[in-house]
Amino acid sequence: MFGRLLSWARRHSRQALALLFAxxxxxxxxxxxxxxxxxxxxxxxxxxxxxxxxVVGFVLMVAVCIPRSRTVFAWTARIVGAAGVLIGLVGTVLHAVKLWQELEGMYSISSVEGAFSVAPPLLAPLGFAGLGALLFFLPSARLLLRLRVGSPISSGEGSLKHLASGEVSVSERRDRRSA
Known part of the structure; x- marks a missing residue:
């Protein structure tokens, strides 16, 4: 069961990440x-x-990750992502306006401290914008995603593990020098 899930995550990296973001x-x-x-x-x-x-974004993202239609997934992720960015930016502006109203033109340390304690959190809505941006760019073909699920690469080889025949990896060179 777990092996099938890992295999699905390798083949459908974008949907797997969307299920992690949802x-x-x-x-x-x-x-x-x-x-x-x-x-x-x-x-x-x-x-x-x-x-x-x-709530609606969660339901939509989970629903479009199950079928195999990449087009439906891409459009839904972009719409949910764009809405998240918009909601986050508008929320930040609304929170900034409330903070500005709380200050009432007084900018001493105590009035700024009091305004921040009473006003809504200024940067909290940017969480929606950040997650929305991740979802918006997730289906992009220009974004290269490669999930490695399973056993880790042995140390020292890194990306040189898959060399063409005749080429020598860094760890093989070290082994030859030490022998």
Whole structure:
């Protein structure tokens, strides 16, 4: 069973990575839900956007990794990724506006400290933007991905392990010199 899973991950590297990134969407949605609603009134419906995006993005990414259609996977990953970047950047701007309003034109150390303790976290929405960028660029043909699953390469050989016949690897040269 585990061998079949590793074999699938080797053949479908991009989908395997998407399945590793997808729980991050749920984690960000959970974090946003706690930050936006824990002990607070639900007065701003825009705060639901990152929560809904995280859950829907997770479901979509898991769903498109199962079938064999690379086109559906690529388009879905790009749409979910672009939406994540957009949500992250807009969220950062909204958090910056709230911080600016909390400062009220006073820029002393104590007022900046107080504003940061009351205002929403300034850079937290960039987690959505980062994960969205990863998902957006994941299906790109220009991105070379090579997953090595299984036994590690023996030390000293690195990428020279697969040499053409007649060529000598670094470790073989060391062995010849020491003999």
């Amino acid at each position: 729980p991050g969407l749920l984690a960000l949605a959970f974090d946003a839900a706690i930050a936006h609603w824990a002990g607070k009134d639900f007065d701003n419906r825009v705060q639901a956007v990152p929560v809904v995006y995280g």
